[in-house]
Amino acid sequence: MASNSGFPIPPPADPSDEVVREFGPLLRIYKSGRIERPLVPPPVGPGHDAATGVDSKDVHLGAYSVRLYLPPAAAAAEGGASKKLPVVVYVHGGGFVAESAASPHYHRFLNELAAACPALCVSVEYRLAPEHPLPAGYEDCLAALKWALSAADPWVAAHGDLARVFVAGDSAGANACHHLAIHPDIRALKGAVLIHPWFWGSEAVGEEPRDPAFRAMGAGLWFFACPGTSDMDDPRMNPMAPGAPALGTLACERVLVCAAEGDFLRWRGRAYAEAVAAARGGGLGVGTEEAGGGGGGVELLETEGEGHVFYLFKPDCDKAKEMLDKIVVFINAP
Template sequence: MASNTAPDDNEVAHDYGLVRVYKSGRVERPLVAPPAAAGLDPATGVESKDVQLGDYSARLYLPPAASTATDKFPVIVYVHGGGFVAESVASPNGHRFLNSLTAACPALAVSVEYRLAPEHPLPAAYEDCVAALTWVLSAADPWVAEHGDLGRVFVAGDSAGANACHHLVIQPGAVRLKGAVLIHPWFWGSEAVGEETRNPAWRAMGGRLWEFACPGSSGVDDARMNPMAPGAPGLETLACERVMVCVAEGDFLRWRGRAYAEAVAAARGGEGQGVELLETEGVGHVFHLFKPDCDKAKEMFDRIVAFVNAP
């Protein structure tokens, strides 16, 4: 006999901090701040707008210099973090960062509003990011067509967004870009690198959120989570001229990001082959989003601006 009792809407089935799923199917994202609207940013003069593109959307940022500039701007396709389960283009800290970055470079930025797990498990987010990059390169939007230099396109992102940026430049048939900026990239693997913990239980915990967001994966040695895993595509095939990797001393992902930068450099023939590693001491994961005015965040910010503007 079928039961008439509805599932308990207060009984938690999964809780990963960033996302909480109840047995009824209800999903909460308890750490997400109220969204920041697109529009004119008084602090920087940057104008932003949201564009709906089917399953996903994008928030575009135009620097104030666009009103008088005769030359076109580099284009930064940005992918936000959040473990592929949380955050958005409207997250206040990320929105503020992109306003500042757009004005400082100056550049035209396109932030991708990709679909989130668990409602849309991976590879949905990857597919949206690929589609967004393709859309940008088509210059279908008037801001991109009028102000974007499609010979100077960068991908950039933090945490899970940095992971997605790797996917964008390693995917088969990827269009060669000017550069990639990976801020505190979310990579992991079954075998420890550097000074990562060797404790099996802690290593397993490091992969729990990935396996939740990507239930069809082969685990933490899936090439999308571990670019250095056996059988992963060769890093020499990265479709970008230059790569910048930022890591933070207090981030448990630090050693993984450092190993990635070293592996990319080795695949390109050694140091000085278009790979830049920035290690910031005394701070944690994506610290720049929470403390943008601290000296170390300003140093990292200036290094990213210099990377985008380098010949």
């Protein structure tokens, strides 16, 4: 079943059905084969956003779709020799099994990001597991990035600066952004923004619990979403694992990693930022939104007192605004 926007909506629930597998609020699998994603609200359509002045539209590209966001700065510049806008390809989170570019949380955030930069944003609607196990989601994200770089859409062609293309995403989407930035086919990125990235591994980093049972539990959703994986040290889940592609080969000039104090993935994000900075032979810029990057062009923003992807659920709080300001500064830096 699909909504008017073309994005899928779940079928009505059967109260007699039985849950046989569950991953928190993200995913429930029923005995009948029905799949439910309780955390995901009904999708919202594209169009004009009165709060920001941003216009959006959906482009369907076969197995995947994208939602484009064009800020009022672009419309105001039409008819003149205007400076083009950076292009931000955004990948939503949800453990590769839930969420959508049409979710009201993401739709609001992309409207605000597009207006604040200003930037032309491309939000990717990729296929989800278990209907489409990984690497399907990775493949869709790669195809969407290549599509954006091709300037096949009139909005991108007219307003996008293809010398300033960024990938950005949260949680599983941040994981996918690493996959994009290190892919051998991609060599044209200005930067990457990884918000609360979902990485894991068999060995603990920082203050992560070292209990093997906890580590296995933390990888349970990964094994479900990617049944063909080797283990939790698969380079797609643990980019710091032995044998993973060298972090020094990331195809972007600058990297911003955002972490949250109350997120169990906090230490993994910090370790990733430190490893990328070390691979580039520079220091790590750490601090608030005023902090500058180190010599390797790598920055870490740690938000105190907040949890995983808090900015989606508390978009009006001061910490969410600080994080958005930091991302805007990062995207607009020379």
